[in-house]
Amino acid sequence: MGQREKLVEVKHLKKHFTMGKRSVLKAVDDVSFDIYKGETFGLVGESGCGKSTTGRTMIRLYDRTAGQVLFNGQDIHQLNAKEQIALTKNVQMVFQDPYASLNPRSTVAEIIAEPMDVHGLYTGKKRKPRIQELLEIVGLNRDHANRFPHEFSGGQRQRIGIARALSVDPDFIIADEPISALDVSVQAQVVNLMKQLQEERGLTYLFIAHDLSMVKHISDRIGVMYLGNIVELTSSASLYQKPLHPYTQALLSAIPIPDPDIEDKRERIILKGELPSPVNPPSGCVFRTRCPVAMAICASVKPSWTEVDDQHYVACHIFEGQQAKKTKEKIEQL
Numbered sequence: 001m002g003q004r005e006k007l008v009e010v011k012h013l014k015k016h017f018t019m020g021k022r023s024v025l026k027a028v029d030d031v032s033f034d035i036y037k038g039e040t041f042g043l044v045g046e047s048g049c050g051k052s053t054t055g056r057t058m059i060r061l062y063d064r065t066a067g068q069v070l071f072n073g074q075d076i077h078q079l080n081a082k083e084q085i086a087l088t089k090n091v092q093m094v095f096q097d098p099y100a101s102l103n104p105r106s107t108v109a110e111i112i113a114e115p116m117d118v119h120g121l122y123t124g125k126k127r128k129p130r131i132q133e134l135l136e137i138v139g140l141n142r143d144h145a146n147r148f149p150h151e152f153s154g155g156q157r158q159r160i161g162i163a164r165a166l167s168v169d170p171d172f173i174i175a176d177e178p179i180s181a182l183d184v185s186v187q188a189q190v191v192n193l194m195k196q197l198q199e200e201r202g203l204t205y206l207f208i209a210h211d212l213s214m215v216k217h218i219s220d221r222i223g224v225m226y227l228g229n230i231v232e233l234t235s236s237a238s239l240y241q242k243p244l245h246p247y248t249q250a251l252l253s254a255i256p257i258p259d260p261d262i263e264d265k266r267e268r269i270i271l272k273g274e275l276p277s278p279v280n281p282p283s284g285c286v287f288r289t290r291c292p293v294a295m296a297i298c299a300s301v302k303p304s305w306t307e308v309d310d311q312h313y314v315a316c317h318i319f320e321g322q323q324a325k326k327t328k329e330k331i332e333q334l
């Protein structure tokens, strides 16, 4: 990846929702990660673990409870109203449900032009050719501009959503489960389009998904989320070759092998119990109530990050002694 420059830095981000007078829902509870320019960072975990809230708080669709989100070194949550609008030129979002996220009463041209209009870009004579160009970029026909969303398939609608996001030439796109609502056969096409656009335009992505199988193909690095926390963070390759956190291992064991001729000999790890409520998360390690290898310490102490291999981080007590071992090895090599 060459010289790696950070585009986004999420530092100890918390987003708690107040529920009534006394209770607080800890949707995102101390999440930290960086996203480098030109990479795709995948955020995965089961429904309700806080992925969307993380994405939305990152671009200030929600106010943060605590922590920082830096974009090109600037704290997004400290921008004034004018700077906040300017930010949306650089940061765009593609949503999960292409049926719900496109206004049914607007033409495709109007939908695509929305962000351009906000920023006063491609006005007058430049507008129509720009819309046609964007339609072609995402693999649609330039004649589609005057049609309405209901005339398109799910995959085509997601292409319209991508064209809208691209219209202002952003640097960073948050794609919140962009393929989850699509047929499996169409999912790969949309992922391939996103990859191609990234290569051509040097885009940086945050790709949110609950399913690890497709994330693998698009992500350079992946953070695995559980109940408002990231429990493991590493490159896509290490995550699949050497998953360390018991939760990641369980998630990976649930991915079916696509080839019916290959016998699946893997042991499927079934997690015990239900996902606890983020209103009343377990003490210590949030995963401990479902963890097959939980120890006494897990109930009282929240595990800290351990860099087990180069850039492979895990928050689990099992690995904690290894931090010291690795540091010692590094010092010995000097």
Ligand SMILES: Nc1ncnc2c1ncn2[C@@H]1O[C@H](COP(=O)(O)OP(=O)(O)OP(=O)(O)O)[C@@H](O)[C@H]1O
Pocket (backbone or CB within 6 Å): 017, 025, 026, 027, 045, 046, 047, 048, 049, 050, 051, 052, 053, 054, 210, 278
């Ligand atoms: N606006 C809100 N007000 C109160 N609670 C919320 C709000 N948005 C999300 N939550 C809660 O925060 C937690 C995390 O939700 P979030 O949507 O971020 O999870 P997710 O991992 O993206 O799940 P999904 O894939 O189902 O969207 C859930 O318990 C959810 O009910």
